[in-house]
Amino acid sequence: xxxxxxxxxxYDIAQRLDLSPSTVSKALNDDPTISKKTRKRITETAxxxxxxxxxxxxxxxxxxxxxxxVIVHELNSGxxxxxxxxxxxxxxxxxxxxxxADSAGSREKEVDNARSFFQRRVDGVIAVPGAGSLEHFRPFxxxxxxxxxxxxxxxxxxxxSVVADNVACGMMATxxxxxxxxxxxxxxxxxxxxxxxxxxxEGYWKALARKKIxxxxxxxxxxxxxxxxxxxxxxxxxALTPVPDAVFAxxxxxxxxxxxxxxxxxxxxxxxxxxVGFGNEIIGKLMRxxxxxxxxxxxxxxxxxxxxxxxxxxGNGEIDKVTTTSMRAELVVRQSSLRKG
Amino acid sequence: xxxxxxxxxxYDIAQRLDLSPSTVSKALNDDPTISKKTRKRITETAxxxxxxxxxxxxxxxxxxxxxxxVIVHELNSGxxxxxxxxxxxxxxxxxxxxxxADSAGSREKEVDNARSFFQRRVDGVIAVPGAGSLEHFRPFxxxxxxxxxxxxxxxxxxxxSVVADNVACGMMATxxxxxxxxxxxxxxxxxxxxxxxxxxxEGYWKALARKKIxxxxxxxxxxxxxxxxxxxxxxxxxALTPVPDAVFAxxxxxxxxxxxxxxxxxxxxxxxxxxVGFGNEIIGKLMRxxxxxxxxxxxxxxxxxxxxxxxxxxGNGEIDKVTTTSMRAELVVRQSSLRKG
DNA sequence: ATGAAAGCGCTAACAG
DNA sequence: CTGTTAGCGCTTTCAT
Numbered sequence: 148x149x150x151x152x153x154x155x156x157x158y159d160i161a162q163r164l165d166l167s168p169s170t171v172s173k174a175l176n177d178d179p180t181i182s183k184k185t186r187k188r189i190t191e192t193a194x195x196x197x198x199x200x201x202x203x204x205x206x207x208x209x210x211x212x213x214x215x216x217v218i219v220h221e222l223n224s225g226x227x228x229x230x231x232x233x234x235x236x237x238x239x240x241x242x243x244x245x246x247x248a249d250s251a252g253s254r255e256k257e258v259d260n261a262r263s264f265f266q267r268r269v270d271g272v273i274a275v276p277g278a279g280s281l282e283h284f285r286p287f288x289x290x291x292x293x294x295x296x297x298x299x300x301x302x303x304x305x306x307x308s309v310v311a312d313n314v315a316c317g318m319m320a321t322x323x324x325x326x327x328x329x330x331x332x333x334x335x336x337x338x339x340x341x342x343x344x345x346x347x348x349e350g351y352w353k354a355l356a357r358k359k360i361x362x363x364x365x366x367x368x369x370x371x372x373x374x375x376x377x378x379x380x381x382x383x384x385x386a387l388t389p390v391p392d393a394v395f396a397x398x399x400x401x402x403x404x405x406x407x408x409x410x411x412x413x414x415x416x417x418x419x420x421x422x423v424g425f426g427n428e429i430i431g432k433l434m435r436x437x438x439x440x441x442x443x444x445x446x447x448x449x450x451x452x453x454x455x456x457x458x459x460x461x462g463n464g465e466i467d468k469v470t471t472t473s474m475r476a477e478l479v480v481r482q483s484s485l486r487k488g
Numbered sequence: 489x490x491x492x493x494x495x496x497x498x499y500d501i502a503q504r505l506d507l508s509p510s511t512v513s514k515a516l517n518d519d520p521t522i523s524k525k526t527r528k529r530i531t532e533t534a535x536x537x538x539x540x541x542x543x544x545x546x547x548x549x550x551x552x553x554x555x556x557x558v559i560v561h562e563l564n565s566g567x568x569x570x571x572x573x574x575x576x577x578x579x580x581x582x583x584x585x586x587x588x589a590d591s592a593g594s595r596e597k598e599v600d601n602a603r604s605f606f607q608r609r610v611d612g613v614i615a616v617p618g619a620g621s622l623e624h625f626r627p628f629x630x631x632x633x634x635x636x637x638x639x640x641x642x643x644x645x646x647x648x649s650v651v652a653d654n655v656a657c658g659m660m661a662t663x664x665x666x667x668x669x670x671x672x673x674x675x676x677x678x679x680x681x682x683x684x685x686x687x688x689x690e691g692y693w694k695a696l697a698r699k700k701i702x703x704x705x706x707x708x709x710x711x712x713x714x715x716x717x718x719x720x721x722x723x724x725x726x727a728l729t730p731v732p733d734a735v736f737a738x739x740x741x742x743x744x745x746x747x748x749x750x751x752x753x754x755x756x757x758x759x760x761x762x763x764v765g766f767g768n769e770i771i772g773k774l775m776r777x778x779x780x781x782x783x784x785x786x787x788x789x790x791x792x793x794x795x796x797x798x799x800x801x802x803g804n805g806e807i808d809k810v811t812t813t814s815m816r817a818e819l820v821v822r823q824s825s826l827r828k829g
Numbered sequence: 830a831t832g833a834a835a836g837c838g839c840t841a842a843c844a845g
Numbered sequence: 846c847t848g849t850t851a852g853c854g855c856t857t858t859c860a861t
Contacts, residue, residue: 156838167848172840182846197630202609203547204838207853212544214587223573223787231572232564235590239601244608246555246587249576260580267585268543289538374773403774430771432715433744446564497854508832513856523830545854548837 155198163192175200214244215456216269218260220277222249225428226445227275230297233449234273241457243270250277258283265292271456273297273449278342293459295452298343300471309452312473313343316441317350319478320395320423323439325358327486329393329421332360333384335368335377335405336397347397347425366391370401377401381408392420393484399424399431399440406434406483421484436482444474496539504533516541555585556797557610559601561618563590566769567786568616571638574790575614582798584611591618599624606633612797614638614790619683634800636793639684641812650793653814654684657782658691660819661736661764664780666699668827670734670762673701674725676709676718676746677738688738688766707732711742718742722749733761734825740765740772740781747775747824762825777823785815 157171164171166185174181174189181189206212215238219227231247238245246269250257254277261283264272271293274284281303287294294306301308317334324332332355339348352362365387370380381404384391396402402424406416414420416436424431424440431438451472498512505512507526515522515530522530547553556579560568572588579586587610591598595618602624605613612634615625622644628635635647642649658675665673673696680689693703706728711721722745725732737743743765747757755761757777765772765781772779792813 154838158838168838169840169849170847172838173847176840180846185846197627199607199609201548201838202607203544203553204853205840206544207542207548207838207855208840210853222576223569228564228569231588232590232592235563235588236592239589239604244587244589244604246585247572247576248580248585249573251573251577263580263585266540266543268540286538400770400774407774407776429741430774433741433748433771434775435748495854499854509854510833510856511831513854514831517856521830526830542854545837546856548839548854549856551837 154201155193155196156201157198160189160193160196160198163196164188212268212270213242214246214267214269215271215273215453216264216267217245217247218250218257218264218272218274218276219247220250220257220275221252222247225426226298226443229446230275230449233446233451234453235449237450237453237457241453241461243453243457243460252277254279261286265290270460271295273452273456275299278340293456295456297448297452302470307455308471309448309455310343310471310473311443311448311476313346314350314353316425316443316476317347317395318354319350319476320425320441321351321354322358323478323480324393324395324421324423324484325354325360327393327417327421327484329486330360331363331366331387331389331391332393332395333366333368333387333391334395334397335370335380335384335401337372338369339367344397351395372398372401374400374404377404378408381405385409385412385414390420394420394422395425396422397425399426399428399438402438402440402483403430403434406436406438417482417484417486421486423478423484427479431479431481439481439484440479442477442479444476448474495542496534496537497542498539501530501534501537501539504537505529553609553611554583555587555608555610556612556614556794557605557608558586558588559591559598559605559613559615559617560588561591561598561616562593563588566767567639567784570787571616571790574787574792575794576790578791578794578798582794582802584794584798584801593618595620602627606631611801612636614793614797616640619681634797636797638789638793643811648796649812650789650796651684651812651814652784652789652817654687655691655694657766657784657817658688658736659695660691660817661766661782662692662695663699664819664821665734665736665762665764665825666695666701668734668758668762668825670827671701672704672707672730672732673734673736674707674709674728674732675736675738676711676721676725676742678713679710680708685738692736713739713742715741715745718745719749722746726750726753726755731761734763735761736764736766738766740767740769740779743779743781743824744771744775747777747779758823758825758827762827764819764825768820772820772822780822780825781820783818783820785817789815 157168161168161171174186248260265286273295275297288304296308300310334351339345355362370376424438427440427442431440498509502509502512515527589601606627614636616638629645637649641651675692680686696703711717765779768781768783772781
């Protein structure tokens with residue numbers, strides 16, 4: 148095993164070429180005050196000697212880590228994956244590394260992760276927080292470390308948010324169903340609290356209100372986004388009287404399960420009951436009928452959040468001016484809701 | 489905006505308490521030679537002053553970054569997500585951060601990412617490489633930076649691999665179909681080269697050989713894992729004469745598309761044609777018939793890779809002894825293949 | 830039990 | 846165009 152044959156430093160290079168370390172440093176950083184010729188000599192011997200700059204010595208001087216920290220409340224999810232992909236793309240393009248911490252649904256871990264990133268001195272933070280207070284992020288804002296929240300729009304001390312317009316999403320889906328002639332529209336959601344789900348629900352009833360349709364409390368059905376709970380919810384929906392003529396589900400999996408249960412009970416989708424999902428998961432294209440759904444711009448949100456952060460870090464200080472960036476989602480109309488034309 | 493009100497250093501703490509910086513340093517690192525009383529005084533004022541240790545000064549001294557680099561060839565994928573989740577869990581448990589770089593299918597980016605991590609001096613690397621040479625990882629092995637490959641078993645200079653036993657997977661799936669009475673079994677795969685797909689194919693024909701069934705070349709169908717290509721492949725399968733009585737697809741999406749096409753053509757699954765997928769994606773539980781598939785232990789693989797790496801970094805040098813860790817995958821039998829009992 | 834001093838590798842004034 | 850010098854904040858002998 149070839150072991151660490153000792154790291155090469157700029158001193159080694161300087162000695163070898165009979166130059167000073169600072170000359171070497173400048174040359175390696177493309178300082179224009181170094182003659183082309185020496186610069187070339189230096190870069191070449193550096194490469195030859197297997198030199199790599201010491202990231203930490205550099206950071207120690209420059210007080211910057213070229214690293215952005217990403218805290219997600221659930222890494223293993225269909226939303227988080229494209230978000231990370233979007234962030235990574237923009238970050239690496241801007242010369243930043245992305246360090247990821249997963250809170251795995253635990254608030255305690257989220258607090259820990261914030262602390263850990265603070266210690267690590269990331270240059271900026273993007274967080275997809277779970278529910279609850281955001282106070283554990285205060286050290287960042289206090290120290291001027293820029294902070295962007297994703298998918299959560301609470302205003303929080305000097306921070307910025309990137310969200311999809313969930314109210315608009317809910318409205319779009321519901322209006323579409325109304326246009327298709329539906330009147331008794333169920334909203335199936337994991338919860339209608341103070342978060343994206345609540346906003347989708349708000350969009351739902353705003354759409355009903357606009358069309359002068361009374362919102363019935365019994366048409367709001369709460370169910371965890373698991374297969375079992377969704378099945379139970381579907382049965383609950385069929386037990387309502389009169390039977391609803393549409394379901395707007397807050398995620399595609401729940402919508403798919405509902406459709407299956409409806410079909411097994413002999414109902415036709417969309418003729419007897421129309422269904423709209425949320426999230427544009429791959430399953431929506433594979434099932435029959437294909438699923439009408441909201442295309443949630445997760446990757447674009449990640450990309451945007453990273454760009455805002457990096458622009459700010461590079462001194463194009465958007466972050467102080469923009470408070471919330473709302474990304475446009477779109478309705479993807481497929482078979483499960485099309486009752487006309 | 490509260491701006492950087494100047495970072496607190498151990499010197500500030502020392503001055504405030506009329507102690508020396510080294511005492512403060514030791515106290516903060518729980519050095520037992522510092523009396524309990526002073527230690528307490530120090531930790532308390534440190535907290536009070538909002539001190540955070542300077543990660544970089546620390547690293548500069550200790551020549552370690554407490555960071556492991558993860559290079560994936562495709563971040564936005566159903567395999568990578570649980571892998572990252574597994575790595576993150578083990579890493580954070582061991583006190584390490586995880587920095588992620590996505591090669592997004594580009595070899596060039598993969599090479600860049602390797603270089604970038606080398607510069608950043610990650611303590612260790614986990615790579616899920618694409619196809620092709622692994623030479624760009626040589627700097628790590630040369631410098632004694634431990635390196636673990638995931639889902640790819642090439643032996644490479646002093647590195648270690650964590651894989652699922654893909655040959656066994658292919659064999660398991662195929663034997664199961666044979667036991668169900670199938671004889672003309674198609675293997676549908678994105679390619680049977682020198683990678684996991686090739687190994688699954690190897691398992692397929694080994695199973696056939698063991699059962700004395702002739703492997704026909706026409707039963708190997710190559711198709712990209714997209715919806716369109718899978719549909720075309722399904723039609724191709726139905727055009728074979730005699731029509732096959734089973735399909736073993738190398739991913740669940742392709743299997744789902746096949747089943748849909750078969751059903752649309754009036755075939756019954758599994759009675760007329762049985763189908764086994766690969767990957768245990770969520771869709772397999774939602775569709776009808778439910779999909780028999782291989783449960784690929786992605787998260788466990790990530791977890792294992794990270795543990796091996798971290799054990800090594802902490803001096804429990806497994807990495808030199810273990811060359812390849814093969815994780816057990818399992819067959820999940822559901823409706824799409826069950827023709828007996 | 831505490832302190833003094835050296836140095837990790839690099840950069841940025843400033844001087845030549 | 847190149848060199849000198851002085852730290853960045855921390856840890857770690859070695860003294861006391």
